[in-house]
Amino acid sequence: MDNEEFIFVTGATGFLGVQLVRELLERHPDARLALLIRSRPGQSGQQRADLMVPPAHRSRVEVVSGDVSLPHCGLDDEAWQRLSAQTTRVIHCAATVRFDHSLDEARRINVEGTRRILDFAAGAPKLRSLAYVGTAYVAGERNDLVKENELAIGQGYRNTYEQTKSEAEALVRSRLASLPCVILRPSIIVGDSRTGVTSSFKMMYWPLKIYARGLWRTVPGYPDAVLDIVPVDYVAAAVAQLAFDPAAFGATVHLCAGPRASATIQQVAQRAMEYFHAPQPRFVDPRFFFAAVRPLLWLLLWGRKRRVLRDGRAYRDYFTMRMQFDTANADRLLAPAGVCPPPVLDYLDRLFHYCVASDWGRKAIAAE
Numbered sequence: 001m002d003n004e005e006f007i008f009v010t011g012a013t014g015f016l017g018v019q020l021v022r023e024l025l026e027r028h029p030d031a032r033l034a035l036l037i038r039s040r041p042g043q044s045g046q047q048r049a050d051l052m053v054p055p056a057h058r059s060r061v062e063v064v065s066g067d068v069s070l071p072h073c074g075l076d077d078e079a080w081q082r083l084s085a086q087t088t089r090v091i092h093c094a095a096t097v098r099f100d101h102s103l104d105e106a107r108r109i110n111v112e113g114t115r116r117i118l119d120f121a122a123g124a125p126k127l128r129s130l131a132y133v134g135t136a137y138v139a140g141e142r143n144d145l146v147k148e149n150e151l152a153i154g155q156g157y158r159n160t161y162e163q164t165k166s167e168a169e170a171l172v173r174s175r176l177a178s179l180p181c182v183i184l185r186p187s188i189i190v191g192d193s194r195t196g197v198t199s200s201f202k203m204m205y206w207p208l209k210i211y212a213r214g215l216w217r218t219v220p221g222y223p224d225a226v227l228d229i230v231p232v233d234y235v236a237a238a239v240a241q242l243a244f245d246p247a248a249f250g251a252t253v254h255l256c257a258g259p260r261a262s263a264t265i266q267q268v269a270q271r272a273m274e275y276f277h278a279p280q281p282r283f284v285d286p287r288f289f290f291a292a293v294r295p296l297l298w299l300l301l302w303g304r305k306r307r308v309l310r311d312g313r314a315y316r317d318y319f320t321m322r323m324q325f326d327t328a329n330a331d332r333l334l335a336p337a338g339v340c341p342p343p344v345l346d347y348l349d350r351l352f353h354y355c356v357a358s359d360w361g362r363k364a365i366a367a368e
Contacts, residue, residue, distance in 0.1 A: 004030070004031075004032075004088070005028055005030070005031035005032070005088050005089060006031070006032050006033075006034065006086045006087050006088050006089070006126075007024060007028075007031055007032070007033045007034070007087075007088070007089040007090075007091065007243075008033075008034045008036070008083060008087045008089070008090045008091070008120075009021060009024070009033060009034070009035050009036070009090075009091045009093065010036045010068055010073075010091070010092050010093055010094035010113075010117060011092070011093030011094035011095065011133070012035040012036070012037060012049070012052070012093070013037055013038075013048050013049075013052065014093060014094070015189065015198070015199055015200040015232060016093055016133070016186070016189055016232055016235055016236060016239075017093045017094075018052045018199070019192075019232045019233065019235075019236040020091070020093065020236045020239055020240065021033065021035065021052065021053065021061075022052075022053075022054070022236075023236040023237060023239075023240045024091075024240050025053075025057045025060065025061075027240050031060070032060050032061070032062065033060060033061045033062070034061075034062045034064055034083055034086075034087070035049055035061060035062070035063050035064065036064050036066045036067075036068065036073060036094070037049055037063055037064070037065065037066070038065070038066070038067045039065050044065070045063045045064070045065040045066075046063045046065075049061065049063045064079065064083065068092075068094045068109065068112075068113030068114075068116055068117060069108050069109045069112065069113050071116075072116070073113075073116050073117070073120070080120070083120075084120060084124045084125075085124070085126070086126070087120075087121075087124045087126065087127060088124075088126050088127065088128045089127075089128055089129050089130075089131070089243055089244070090117060090120065090121045090124070090127070090129070090130040090131070091130075091131045091133070091239065091243055092114065092117045092130065092131070092132050092133060093133045093239075094109075094113060094117075095109060095110050095113070095133075095165065096109040096110060096161070097161060097202075098161065099158075099159040099160070099161050099314050100159075100160075100314070101160050101161070102160065103160045103163065103164070105160075106160040106161060106163070106164040107160075107164050107167065109164075110161075110164040110165055110167070110168045111164050111167045111168045111171065113168075114132070114168040114171050114172065115171055117130075118130070118171060118172065118175050118179065121179055122175070122178065122179060127179070127180070128180065129180045129181070129182065129243055129244065129246075129249060130172075130179055130180065130181045130182075131181070131182050131184060131239060131242060131243035132168075132169070132172045132181060132182070132183050132184065133184050133186070133239060134165050134168065134169045134172075134183060134184065134185050135161075135162070135165045135185055135186065135187075136186060136187040136228070136254055136255075136256050136325050137158075137161075137162050137165070137187070138151060138162060138165050138166040138169055138185065139155065139323055139325075140155040140156055140157040140158065140162050140163075140166070141155050141156045141157065141158060141317075142155045142323045143321070143322045143323050144323055144324075145259075145323070145324050145325075145326055146254075146323055146324070146325050146326060147326045147328075148185070148251070148253060148254050148326055148327075148328065148329045148330075149252060151166060151169060151170060151173065151252075152166060152170065158317045169183060169185075169252075176250050180246075180249040180250075181249060181250070182242050182243065182245075182248040182249055182250070182251055182252075182253065183251070183252040183253070184238070184239055184242060184252075184253050184255055185252065185253065185254050185255060185256070185325075186230055186235045186255040187228040187229060187230055187254075187255070187256040187257065187325060188203050188204060188227075188228065188229045188230070188318075189229070189230060189231075189232050189235055190203075190204065190205075190230070190231055190232065190351055191231060191232060191350075191351050191354055192231055192232055192233045192350075193231035193233055193234065193342050193346075193347040193350065194233060194347075194350070195350065195354065196347075196350035196351045196352070196353050196354030196355075197354055197365070198232070198351070198354065198361075199361075201355075201360055201361045203315075204227065204229060204268075204318075205355065205360070206311070206312075206315065207219075207312070207315060207319075208352075208355065209355070209360050210308050211269075211272060211276070211278060211281065212272070212276040212278060212352075212355070212356075214278065215304060215305060215308055216305070216308050216312075217278070217279050217280075217281050217282055218281075218282045218284055218289075219265065219269065219281050219282065219283050219284065219319060220284050220285075220286040220289035220290065220293075220294075220316060220319060221265055221283065221286055221316075221319025221320050222265070222285075222286070222319070222320055222322070223264060223265060223266035223269075223283050224264050224265075224266065224322065225264065225265045225319055225320050225321050225322060226262050226263075226264060226265075226321050226322055226323065226324055227262060227263050227264065227265055227267075227268050227318075227344065228256050228257045228258070228262040228324070228325055228344075229257060229262075229344055230255060230256060230257055230341050231341075231342065231347060234255070234339065234340075234341050234342070235255050237339050238253075238255050238330070238334055238339050239255075241333075241334060241337050241339050242333060242334070245333060247333060248329075248333050251329050251333070252329065253329045253330050253333060253334075254325045254326060254327045254329065254330055255330060255341070256327055256330070256341070257325075257341050257343070257344055258324065258325055258326065258327035258330070258341070259324045259326075259327075260327075260343070261341050261342065261343040261344060262324065262344055263343075263344040263345050263348075265319055266283070267344075268344070268345075268348065269281040271345065271348050271349070271352075272348075272352065275348075275349060275352045276352070286316060286319065286320050290316065294309060297309060
């Protein structure tokens with residue numbers, strides 16, 4: 001039938017992807033999904049999918065073994081043509097989110113992978129939409145209000161992740177005249193706002209863990225730095241909504257807390273201090289810390305605290321951000337559907353509780 005939906009999803013095994021697949025299956029009970037999943041040593045793509053797709057929905061899910069970083073996404077011509085002929089929606093979430101990849105490696109996955117998915121979509125005769133999931137941090141080193149229609153305005157980038165996601169988004173923008181695309185830019189994605197559940201303990205979770213465990217209390221950052229985080233349930237619902245909304249095609253949408261719902265580092269630190277019964281965090285000017293204090297501490301400290309100094313370098317820029325993300329398109333398109341980001345301070349304690357209950361991901365927690 002002409003109204004049948006066949007949704008091709010990349011990045012389905014990622015933190016957001018798992019939640020998104022479940023959201024799509026619940027929202028569209030008649031839709032079929034094709035998930036492009038890389039096999040791992042000792043674990044096939046099908047086995048990886050079986051861990052995330054509820055048994056009741058598995059008959060509607062096809063697993064395709066492939067990788068966006070490979071020519072034709074690792075598919076043979078027959079599989080590529082068959083999937084292209086059936087696909088009505090494409091949702092491209094696959095990316096490397098590592099900050100330490102070389103520029104060539106990050107481009108191979110983030111830029112060339114996006115180019116392949118755009119080519120796939122362009123050859124799909126039944127295509128109704130392509131949703132590209134990028135990141136709000138294509139804003140790079142900006143420190144002002146970032147508008148949704150802005151991309152490269154001369155800003156620098158902190159790492160190869162930000163740079164290559166910006167280059168990938170530019171590719172998508174170059175196809176807007178010929179493809180029904182929506183560009184989605186989440187900020188930092190954290191656990192579920194209702195339960196705190198997360199499978200990823202990166203980004204803000206790492207500094208929280210070392211603080212909660214008493215390993216560190218010095219924050220090389222500005223108390224008024226902005227922490228824009230969004231829960232995974234909000235982002236998954238927003239992607240699933242906008243991928244099917246013709247009013248969104250051609251738009252770029254910030255899936256961010258924005259000026260109304262974000263928090264400052266000081267507000268988050270205060271809440272963490274109260275929850276974990278930890279000492280008051282000490283804020284230190286980051287320029288002074290990295291120029292003078294850190295080199296001295298590197299000589300004096302050993303063991304776990306020295307590892308904290310080493311690992312913390314990847315996060316230093318995120319303690320100094322003062323930029324905000326405008327959410328005008330998100331408000332216009334998502335609010336009428338009842339999809340809105342909750343204020344950060346409203347669900348922080350639930351995130352903290354799950355961190356403690358799961359021992360920061362070391363202990364399995366039974367689903368409610």
